[in-house]
Amino acid sequence: MNYWSIFKKGIFEMNPIFRLALSLCPALAVTSTVFNALGMGLSVLAVITANNIVVSLVKNYVNPKVRVPVFITIIATIVTLIILILEAYFPAVYKELGLYLELIVVFAIILARAEVFAMKNDVLPSAVDGLGMGAGFALAMVFIAVIREVLGTGMILGGTSLAIQIFPQAYDGPMIMILAPGAFLVIGLMIGMFNLIAEYQNKQAALKAKTACQQLAVQRGEAG
Amino acid sequence: MEYFTLFMGAVIVNNFVLTRFLGLCIFFGVSKSLSASVGMGMAVASILTISSALAWLVYNFVLVPYDLVFLKIVVFVVLIACFVQFLEIAIKKFAPALYEMWGIYLVLIATNCVVLGVPLINATANYGFLKSIINAFGSGAGFALAIILMASLREKLQYADVPKSLQGMGIxxxxxxxxxxxxxxxxxxxxx
Structure with a gap:
């Protein structure tokens, strides 16, 4: 398997949030603004990649029976490091995300990738897998956050120097979108949308297969 | 009065599932059936209370005196995982009937946002011992309330005509x- 397909798989067919429905807590909690979503997405990208590298390096020295506690300790160490770095260099991000950064430790997706991928593969593919999964996670987070922030406040990256006004200044959006219920509603509708797309694709694929079969039958008929 | 406010605040106003989004994996995974939800809610509430108490003791008597506060994530995760594992072994040995009922939930709880989140919040807010326990029990009760309400709604939903693409997780x-x-x-x- 080449590296590009390993990377791509995390973004599309195995997207952690929309496809696997793993690690939903942060997807709901910190997507009220794009800034927070981006900060969280990049932190998770860093943790998942670093964890995959470390796990694939130590995999031959860990007794399979105690692997889960070992993995959790590795993840907790990496998360602590990331938090200390953020606290020192990006205090704004640290202040906004606070508790949710600490809870990266228990994200199912990180442990799942260590268990499913890094445990069985070499360092380089594991790193690429981590990058792909992390990128898929970050993209999904930003995607949700864009919808919520634009509908709720009418702008993207509000409160930072990069603020972009999408709707006119007078737009008085429904506050609910950036409050808790909005998160549930947006994600519910998005899951529905992805299901619709998948259904359409399956239908198209079935149609294609059917015509191909018919063509084959016609060809055989001609040959016979 | 102060404690009562704290408790009610944790149960309804700052409900962990519905306003802080912690423990969603269990919330959506288990809320398909009412009986499972009741079991899960009670298991979370009791484990949350005990593990918060343990975490408070470790935090205030080990981490703070030795200036190791930055290690709290590693320590809490390991502490809770060990405690749940120990509880599982103990229940299996001494109360096999209870284990039949609750065993599967214990494994799920071991690495869960709520169970790790509440001790971290208590540590950050510098709550005293009693306040920590009340906050933890309130949070657990809030979780149980939310999951039981959700399960009751979802059981009724089985008879509703939901659009095909929204069936399951979407709705x-x-x-x-x-x-x-x-x-x-x-x-x-x-x-x-």
Whole structure:
């Protein structure tokens, strides 16, 4: 398997949030603004990649029976490091995300990738897998956050120097979108949308297969 | 009175599932059946209370005196995982009937946002021992309340005609959104 397909798989067919429905807590909690979503997405990208590298390096020295506690300790160490770095260099991000950064430790997706991928593969593919999964996670987070922030406040990256006004200044959006219920509603509708797309694709694929079969039958008929 | 406010605040106003989004994996995974939800809610509430107490003791008597506060994530994760594992072995040995009922939930709880989140919040807010326990029990009760409400709604939903693409997770999220909306009505009842 080449590296590009390993990377791509995390973004599309195995997207952690929309496809696997793993690690939903942060997807709901910190997507009220794009800034927070981006900060969280990049932190998770860093943790998942670093964890995959470390796990694939130590995999031959860990007794399979105690692997889960070992993995959790590795993840907790990496998360602590990331938090200390953020606290020192990006205090704004640290202040906004606070508790949710600490809870990266228990994200199912990180442990799942260590268990499913890094445990069985070499360092380089594991790193690429981590990058792909992390990128898929970050993209999904930003995607949700864009919808919520634009509908709720009418702008993207509000409160930072990069603020972009999408709707006119007078737009008085429904506050609910950036409050808790909005998160549930947006994600519910998005899951529905992805299901619709998948259904359409399956239908198209079935149609294609059917015509191909018919063509084959016609060809055989001609040959016979 | 102060403790009562703290407790009610944790149960309804700052409900962990519906306003802080912790423990969603279990919330959506288990809320398909009412009986499982009752078991899960009680298991979370009791484990949360005990593990918060343990975490408070470790934090205030080991981490703070030796200036190791930055290690709290590693220590809490390992502490809770060990405690749940120990509890599982103990229940299996001494109360096999209870283990039949609750065994599967214990494994799920071991690495869960709520169970790790509450001790971290207690540590950050510098709560005293009693306050920590009340906060933890309130949070657990809030979780149980939310998951039981959700399960009751989802059981009724089986007879509803839901659009095909929203069946399953999609409609579950939307219902949780409605539930969160109604819980929003409690906000402002208790000043933070």
């Amino acid at each position: 579950a999220f939307i219902i949780a959104g409605m539930l969160a909306l109604s819980f929003l009505g409690f906000s402002g009842m208790i000043p933070l």
